[in-house]
Amino acid sequence: MTSQTSTEYEKYYVPPKSRLAIFTTIGLVLSVFGASHVLNDMTFGDPSVETNSWSIFLTGLFVFIATLFAWFKMTIKENMAGMNSAQLKKSYVLGMFWFIFSEVMFFAAFFGALFYVRNLSGPWLGGEGEAGRMNSLLWEGFQFSWPLITTPQDAVGGAGAQLMANNGTYLGAEKSMAFANAHAWWAWLPLWNTILLITSSFTVHIAHSGLLAGNKKKFNLWLAISVTLAVVFLYVQYLEYHEAYAEFGLMLSSGTYGSTFFMLTGFHGFHVFMGMTMLLVQLIRSLKSNHFTAEDHFGFEASSWYWHFVDVVWVMLFLFVYIL
């Protein structure tokens, strides 16, 4: 194969020196350092002692967010100035794709934990199989069922009565979040959330096709609808958490059901918040600065991929956390 000569070759933009990275680092490190202190104060600290851990955390967070803002702004400006060759744009596409893949793997760890406690270690604790012999020794009377309402600790009569080292109180909930009442199916919030998110994936898609057809009005409208659906989803999720806490007594400490339920839906909810923010930023860019053309709209595209990813995670959640 003959080589291309340099004249035909579009230069790859290598940015000159930049302080973005060091500020991002400062923000990140301050915020995790502060967060560690906040948590340690909460768990091991003396409540009467005033500390400044919250201010460290919030300062770090502020620096981090402000720097990210500056970073994206710079990237957008470079793109508008025509510095990004087609090749550089492909690097961004690859970057976003593999970032989403890493997020998938993060969720996989929690889904894996859910699978393990439901299908393997839960039944063993309940006395099933070879490994179940410990049941009569340590957790006598514990029967396993999912959703786990009675924890092994509850079954033996509370933390004080347990033979294993007492390492906390795990009080089961009164009721799980699973589908319960066929007569009032419409009051089951997860169903509505599923409808909301799936619809929003479609509306994002409609916005995209509007953009591809050069119809900015259609784009703005459907993007705004998507963002609204996202906000409604978050609100319904808040209602659901409120119900779990206040009415069902379901908490993070309610044994493995509470742990997996809140961790999976909680991280998902956080990702919805991120995805909503991303879409909102694109909407503002489009409305205020008239960004995006039919050919050049990576910021929107990346956000929409992220949104579809969040949607797929929800479908898995709905299936494995709520239905099965």
Place this chain on the structure above:
Amino acid sequence: MGDHHHGPAKGLTRWITTTNHKDIGSMYLWFSFAMFILGGAFAMIIRAELFQPGLQLVEPGFFNQMTTMHGLVMVFGAIMPSFVGLANWMIPMMIGAPDMALPRMNNLSFWILPPSFIMLACTLFMDGGAPQAGWTFYAPLSTTYAPPSVTFFIFSVHLLGVSSIMGSINIIATVMNLRAPGMTYMKMPLFVWTWLITAFLLVAVMPVLAGAVTMMLMDVHFGTSFFSAAGGGDPVLFQHVFWFFGHPEVYIIILPAFGVVSQIIPTFSRKRLFGYDSMVYATASIAFLSFIVWAHHMFTVGMPVAGELFFMYATMLIAVPTGVKVFNWVTTMWRGSLTFETPMMFSIGFLILFTIGGFTGLMLAIAPVDFQYHDSYFVVAHFHYVMVAGAIFSMSAAIYYWLPKWCGRMYNEKMGQLHFWVSFVGFNLAFFPQHFVGLAGMPRRIPDYALQFTDFNMMSSIGAFIYGAAQILFLYNVIATIVSGKPTSEEKTWEGAEGLEWTVATPAPYHTFETPPPVK
């Protein structure tokens, strides 16, 4: 375009604001060397305590903090960043790219590391001391029974993960997108191939590690019961999640090392690499298999028999592609016109000692006998043969091999050979006897031992001190080369070397390949 010919900025600003892959590569390499010294210091404390039976120097609790920090610092601070540094320096030069695909993010990936290791090291001075649950930090030692500093440890692991993921995304994007026209995948140097596959592994498993430490965090602070049977969870769950990360992690450590020796052995054999294609496929199959063998670290926790058998056979399967690689390296040397400069010596050392480590791995893979070997010094011997004689020997080889290209000066061959031989003797003296004490029943992670293990432990400690001293020699060699080595401007430092990195000027200019080079 004017701003494309920018040279380095002045002073400290250069390093803080740089977007240049060579600057960033150098920072990674120096940082990892600093961590190597720090982790080495911890190891010296361990070996000093183990020189004789009985407790003489440190408290048992502090001893455990030392083994924990030693492992963490070596794996995450020394070995991994050193290969990322090498990737930064070499991948753009090997594939004819102007730089890494995402240069500013590249700088961020590096700068996250030093503060997160400072935070990790600071746990030593916190109330209750540093985490002491070992580098594998099994629950509940790392949750219920952990000192409060575990929170800082968890967040430091999060930062390392963020850095690794960004670094790997950058490498993937660079390799997939920035190859010079004509540089097809099957023409890429093997170092690039092994790093591409390593980067996939990293993007896949670092988030799982993040998941594991997040579950720990929640168990410690928010009363979740992932790892607590009283709430319906299981401490063994931690081991599954950890090793789902942990086993691919050991291949993350060794694959780039495979890449390095696959570059060096052909050069000093003056032959092409034997079986290039099979090397690529073997690397890919090792990576694939590494996802389905994790529970070979858990044979003794009480898995169902079907699980024991599955993980035993799957683990043994890995020996096949690994064997293909060893075969290819040996065959590359077969009837080559060999010379034995320092990089080649380290590569041959790698070849012999890594093979020993692979064999002990196979022994450990046999579930029924692992019941005896598990958590004994035999395991310690195994993984030091693959991680020190594997990864770190190949890293030393890489430094001697490419240093002339980087700084335009030649290292002193005699000093290089001396470094190799002292390392080789020290290493084997330190770790070979550990096979015997392990088989005879000496457990790992213990500050005291039964009298009959004394002789072998003394040998081990002396060997470890020798190996440690050899690394000071290494530091001296590198600095002496940079400061006062014999200048060289030959493009090809080694007559048998192949590849684009040997077509550019020596020392390599600040920017190579602003436009892609021709590829045959």
